[in-house]
Amino acid sequence: MESDKISNLPGDAIKQILTHLPIREAVRTSVLSSLWRYRWALLPHLVFDDQCVSNQNHKTCAQINTEFSDIVDHALLLHIGPLHTFKLSYEEFLAANDIDRWILHLLRKSIKEFILQKWDGPQYKISSWLFSCQDLVRLELHNCLLKPPLTFKGFRSLKSLDIQNVTITQDVFESMTFCCPLLESLTLCNVDGFTNLKIGPRNLKYLEFRGSFAEVNLENNLNLVDVSIDLDFYLWDVPGDSINLLKFLVHLPRLQNLAIKSFFLKYLSVGALQGKLPRPCLDLTSLSISICFNDPEEILTALCLIRSSPALQELKISGACRGDLSLLFGLEDMAVLGEVENSWLDDNCQNCSFTQLRLVEVTGVSGVKAEVDFIRLLLLTSPVLERMTLQPASANWVFESLRELVEIRTRHASVQAEIIPLDSN
Template sequence: MEKQVNLDRISNLPWDVLDSILVHMPLKEAVRTSVLSSKWRYKWTGLSQFIIDDKCFTNTILDKVARWKEIMKIIHLVQLNHGGPLEKFTLAAYCHPDHADLDQWIYFLAQKGIKELILQEFDSVKRFKLPSCLFSCSQLKRLELSDCSIKLSCEFRGFNNLAILQLTQVYIDSDTLESLILKCPVLERLTLSLLDNQAAFKIHNPNLKYLKIDSDFLDICLENSPSLDVVDIRLRHDKHQPRRFDLGQPCNVARVLSCLPGVKRLTLCCEFLQFLANRNIPERHRSLLDHLSVLDLREVRFRHLKEVMTALCILRSAPNLEELFVSVYDQTSDFSRPVIDFLRAQYMLDLYLSHLRVVKIRGVSGVESPEWEFIKFILAHSPVLETVTTVRYRGERVPQSLFQQVISVLFAVTVLL
């Protein structure tokens, strides 16, 4: 009887097939394939993608410097044995990198035609200065950076293929940021978080579809960004340092909304509502947000009249709104009479949210509060409303009896109208 020969079919697969298998494994598991045989010893070092995160370390390695030393062992082996393209690298491990080592590694990636580079969640005493070689990577499609400083080289001509850009805790001046965004002609997603040294955000990009800003700034300009589909803006600053939003602009809410003609989902937070509420809020406003279907207003200070007026101005600008989400900023002030009187005066307003189906408001207080007057206003002007969810502060659901009281008052108001 003829002996059956055991064939190692996996080892003989083409490298592109093996690569597509190994890159879907955690790097720690891919490295373990080196013990299979001498043929597999360095196969993992030739991968086209490397993701170094917390899963690569045992629970005993907690020291940030020790973690970086382990990462450098991986990097050195890759540098010695990697023969093909290296398309994606992610460093998302809580470590303390040596800047010289990181600089050399980025130079290596640039030579390998990197397409996706993600550097995040590492700790550094001072910002890592991004090497100029990165700006020659014309094939980059995704770039996510944190804890670094960026200065464009004179030779920088742009990232012609970059579709995703995310900057977190990055030092970059306003002019450099504006230039960087302009020189990414196919950019679709832009996220800017906790940036240093930003006096103003100037976002100009005709293909940009998604914009998220969570940072400190004095002004924002979104001109020439007609493709914006999703916008999420949160303005952060030191609450112990009062600031004024008065840069000579006639009205921020009118100026900013006019730059968002195609936005479909809009998320705005407390401090940015304050920014929009400068000068006089127009009582009536033409429809500027005709395509807006989802509006999310977070941490609204209902005791501040101008911010409530701003919220209503946004609603008046969005005739096709379908879903409205509001969270109430927790505050102890009882000075709410002007806001309540203003909202009650709006019942006669010729405004109907004819497409609004879903409303959810979190953090409401008692019936005699601005939040409840706002709810009654919404109910009175939303003829096709299907679902209203109200949650009291600290997550308590509003009692049914309390909600019925609001419905009764609303019915009486509707009869008068």
Template sequence: MQVLTGYYCYIMPPKGKKRSSRTVPPDILSNLPDNIIDAIMMHLPLRDAVRTSILSTKWRYNWCRLPELTLDQALWEMTDNGISPTIRFTNIIFHLLTLHVGPISKFALSIATLGNCPKIDNLICFLSRNGIQNLVLQFPKDNLYKLPSSFFMCSQMRHLSLNNCILNPPPAFKGFDQLVSLELCEVTISSKYFRTLISCCPLLEQLVLHSSITNHIQITSPKLISFDFRGRINFISLKDVPLLAKLSLVDTGYYEKAGKCGIAKFLESFPVLEHLHLDYYSVRFFAGEVPGQLPSALNCLKRLCLSDISLDELDVASCTLYLIKSSPYLQQIEIKVYDEDEWVERTVDDVIDAILEQVEGLSDVTLNHLRAVKLTGISGTEPEMELIKFLLAKSPILSRMLIKPGLGDGSPETRLEVLAEITQFRRASPKAEVDYKLT
């Protein structure tokens, strides 16, 4: 930290003139109001904030009342490397527990790179008694930390992020009734306890769940606005989520249960959904029953993102077209096609014919609100080209379509042929620009 230091010099008065008495300029830095000092301290890394104690006697313990503390990798790297990481961590925590005064509203701890996970039960207990509202805990992947019972006594918690730990609520746990956002990444928790945890958080608005539960997910959350899921899935149920506006389901595993959950039945529970992100596996999971039209259209859906999918597979293509058809107010579409080199099976002609027939069946559909389209990994297959033709012909206010071929898709000559074909497609929007990345 760069410390500001004042320099003073004495200038001799001209001959024949008397010296004038002057007072020493006040120490502006030490006389700043407490709220200004606190604002300065909170914008510094914790190590630099502690080092301000050398500025003056008044500044010696200013860091001790910081309401927000971050102990991350940068802090471990800046401390003495001659001492083992565990001892360094213990020393820092000891000084924190013994010197800090006042409430701690936000605390972030990352020890993901330390070889061992030090026992921090006392720290969790300390935070639970000091009004913690925003808590971020990240532990080593190979040494999951079991949260102590004192963790479940953080009654003022509003934002919680947990990484690589074990969550096992005690029987008397009544939930975090002030919790607004929850992020669980690689957290070990049973489906039963997870369901109980969510149901006991009545104000929950944002939920992120990455690779934490491997069987059943049941969520009842009337205030939930955003749900981001990534990981394996056997069963999912979202009930009583009338405010859900943003949904992302990215499934990294493939199960025999794929196709057992109908897309229409699943989406009818989200009347105000605005943003939807699905990947190949989640589309396959919902692609079993694809009706001609949703019982009630997705009239609020504005952005549709499909990643790592195959437009050459009948069920996936059918689900993709179904989502577009059932969303009359779409403004953005983003589709990322998988790299064909990763797949051995090739699409047979009768499947392609069935997909093309479904595209032709959308002749009565008009996308009156679609403004932007981004297609990545396009190789020029017939289903892909038919989809591009459809989107250009049915989007009267489309302003830009960005098309990026896959990294290993075709020679430059092939890409030029694809571009030449696309330029011949009819465009419903006179302002539509097609940006095809040749390289």
């Protein structure tokens, strides 16, 4: 009789198969043979998402939610052994009492990673039981209200914290982050409850924040190597003595990767510097930046940052069109560089050389003169440039503008450089 290949698979192979199956299908493998029975219950990672419920088109929302809750209850009840990761990512309604019950169960499991992506309904007030999970290494919360008990003194083992669409007071946020001595990665997106952002963990290496903040304080974060910033604050509320490029970078001496999105470059251009920073960004190798080419201060601030990064190898630029910035900032004499003398280009061509820059990508190219001049400057001053990729915001202008740039590249830039126009669609 031919042997049963499925039943005779090695234990490691069975584990690999179960790891890649949705939890609903993994549970059903118990009927294959005695060797497979309850092997899923030893899985250290449990993920509950929309794939848990089948034939959703033929069921009411209440039936779908009940079935989903029953699956989670069943899996947790039968699970044996250590549980490393518990992830809930569900688009339908999740009852608060169900989540509370599951968190209480996880507390007994010494959970290491807890991920709650709640997409529907009101914010879930995090159960106080979660703050007792002192073995947590990773915590990710979406659409929640964070209010820990007064006895909470931080997560002693936490290394990664990701909170998005969360309501939390400034005191609670600072106590949570300052009291996590091992925290290395922090992500904040659309956080409500405070406007002055102060980042305190001294061991932090990765930081991403997006939302509306009137003030950003990165003091004492000397170990940060990767920072991504996307601020969408009300620009008319920015104080006159707000942060500038020099104040911002002095607290980031080990920075290697920096992404500046939305309005943050304007935030840094207060008291714009020309030339180079007094202290260069010696370790910065990758820079992604959003520039409004209608704003001379933003262009000069971007140039100052690029020129102050002698190790820069990869540069990504996103063109931004913010024609009403003069109203927002009260700049009466805002000049569009495409309409004025471009002496800034000649001055910078004579005094800068991007000796390590190899890859340049420019998206949202609109073809305004200041933008084309900026691209030309990069071509003329990057002797080892290998590739430049241009993605137009519109296909209407690209052919004429690119023809001029290609000619410049042929005469001046590295023979290995390529300009690749991408279809805007």
